[in-house]
Amino acid sequence: MQLVGNWNYPTSVRFGAGRVAELGAAAKAAAMSRPLLVTDPQLARFAFVQRALMVLQGEGVAAALFCDVKSNPVAANVEAGLKVLREGGHDGVIAVGGGSALDAGKVVAFMAGQTRPLWDFEDVGDWWTRAEPSGILPIVAVPTTAGTGSEVGRAGVITDEGTSTKKVIFHPKMMPTVTICDPELTVAMPPAITAGTGMDALAHCLEAFCGPFYHPLADGIAVEGMRLIKESLVRACKQGRDLEARAHMMSAAAMGATAFQKALGAIHALSHPVGALYDTHHGRTNAVFMPYVLAFNRPAIEDRIARLAAYLGFAPTFDAFLTWVLELRDEIGIPHTLAGLEVDDQQFGRMSRMALKDPTAGGNPVPLDEAACHRLYTNALMGKI
Numbered sequence: 001m002q003l004v005g006n007w008n009y010p011t012s013v014r015f016g017a018g019r020v021a022e023l024g025a026a027a028k029a030a031a032m033s034r035p036l037l038v039t040d041p042q043l044a045r046f047a048f049v050q051r052a053l054m055v056l057q058g059e060g061v062a063a064a065l066f067c068d069v070k071s072n073p074v075a076a077n078v079e080a081g082l083k084v085l086r087e088g089g090h091d092g093v094i095a096v097g098g099g100s101a102l103d104a105g106k107v108v109a110f111m112a113g114q115t116r117p118l119w120d121f122e123d124v125g126d127w128w129t130r131a132e133p134s135g136i137l138p139i140v141a142v143p144t145t146a147g148t149g150s151e152v153g154r155a156g157v158i159t160d161e162g163t164s165t166k167k168v169i170f171h172p173k174m175m176p177t178v179t180i181c182d183p184e185l186t187v188a189m190p191p192a193i194t195a196g197t198g199m200d201a202l203a204h205c206l207e208a209f210c211g212p213f214y215h216p217l218a219d220g221i222a223v224e225g226m227r228l229i230k231e232s233l234v235r236a237c238k239q240g241r242d243l244e245a246r247a248h249m250m251s252a253a254a255m256g257a258t259a260f261q262k263a264l265g266a267i268h269a270l271s272h273p274v275g276a277l278y279d280t281h282h283g284r285t286n287a288v289f290m291p292y293v294l295a296f297n298r299p300a301i302e303d304r305i306a307r308l309a310a311y312l313g314f315a316p317t318f319d320a321f322l323t324w325v326l327e328l329r330d331e332i333g334i335p336h337t338l339a340g341l342e343v344d345d346q347q348f349g350r351m352s353r354m355a356l357k358d359p360t361a362g363g364n365p366v367p368l369d370e371a372a373c374h375r376l377y378t379n380a381l382m383g384k385i
């Protein structure tokens with residue numbers, strides 16, 4: 001089967017190898033003629049970013065480049081991008097990269113015409129209604145990792161350096177108008193990033209599937225996403241040029257982010273403070289916590305995980321699924337404990353309070369409290385499942 005498609009769910013997605021060549025058409029479809037291309041400094045040196053700029057130029061779309069975006073982007077990156085966007089009179093953002101560049105680009109487009117400060121739009125209650133919708137510029141997203149699914153999401157994660165917290169900025173209009181999913185862009189991703197980002201996609205599908213809310217649409221997307229990951233993640237890590245595996249991982253990433261409109265849970269709640277305080281990779285950090293959180297949630301999710309295990313072709317038991325997660329982590333080089341991320345117990349008290357306040361904590365199937373977060377951090381350091 002040819003892994004190509006034009007999808008209109010959850011936004012307009014042009015999926016298929018080589019389709020980054022359609023970037024000019026995508027920019028025009030999103031009504032931009034002077035876009036700012038936002039990426040990170042490492043990717044800015046990659047041939048495909050240079051090619052993307054040439055493709056745009058060839059189509060008469062005058063794009064400028066902004067690449068001052070760090071991994072785990074901070075507010076200063078958004079402010080710098082905003083300055084370039086406003087001074088250059090740009091009329092849209094083309095965000096190219098992993099979750100960091102996509103989120104930074106999306107938030108720059110969102111902030112373009114706002115008068116209130118960034119943190120007024122944190123994803124708390126209905127704060128998103130504070131935004132002036134006409135001040136949000138259109139976005140075209142081009143993912144180069146297969147993990148966060150930010151290319152089909154309505155949020156951006158930005159670190160508040162003042163409080164060392166990862167904050168989610170949300171608005172329905174932050175959904176990219178057009179997304180180009182070109183798996184060829186991911187073939188040069190190193191195995192460690194492929195593994196970490198792929199485990200982020202798995203964490204999204206898994207936490208959405210386990211969330212304690214009624215959302216059969218999300219559940220259906222999540223289980224098929226996990227099947228694609230089971231078939232493809234090890235292959236993508238070990239044979240980077242396997243385009244079929246790369247394509248399935250790119251789909252699974254988009255599916256994870258589509259499904260987590262339902263819920264995320266303790267994996268993300270515990271991971272965000274680690275990312276904010278230790279600047280670790282988001283997906284790799286999630287992957288460390290996954291088995292400890294699964295075991296903690298077992299009383300609430302045992303039946304549904306058994307059903308999931310059957311769908312994935314394992315024995316229909318919780319233990320079969322947990323065993324697969326442990327084997328997968330091992331096979332793709334994810335550390336088993338927090339020590340592998342160079343995280344010790346020095347800040348567990350602070351991290352437990354931060355985890356409990358994280359907006360994803362409320363979606364965990366077993367209610368969390370500070371003591372439970374502390375215990376989970378300790379388990380993840382001691383390797384105790």
Ligand SMILES: NC(=O)c1ccc[n+]([C@@H]2O[C@H](COP(=O)([O-])OP(=O)(O)OC[C@H]3O[C@@H](n4cnc5c(N)ncnc54)[C@H](O)[C@@H]3O)[C@@H](O)[C@H]2O)c1
Binds near residue numbers: 097150
């Ligand atoms: N918006 C959302 O819904 C959402 C969901 C999950 C995570 N996030 C956020 O996304 C960020 C993590 O994104 P990520 O995991 O994609 O990593 P990333 O964007 O930080 O990229 C990691 C590294 O991989 C490099 N890279 C990217 N694509 C590459 C390629 N094709 N070839 C070689 N190198 C490549 C980057 O230059 C960078 O050095 C975190 O800030 C996280 O909080 C957002």
Ligand SMILES: [Fe+2]
Binds near residue numbers: 148204268
């Ligand atoms: Fe995530």
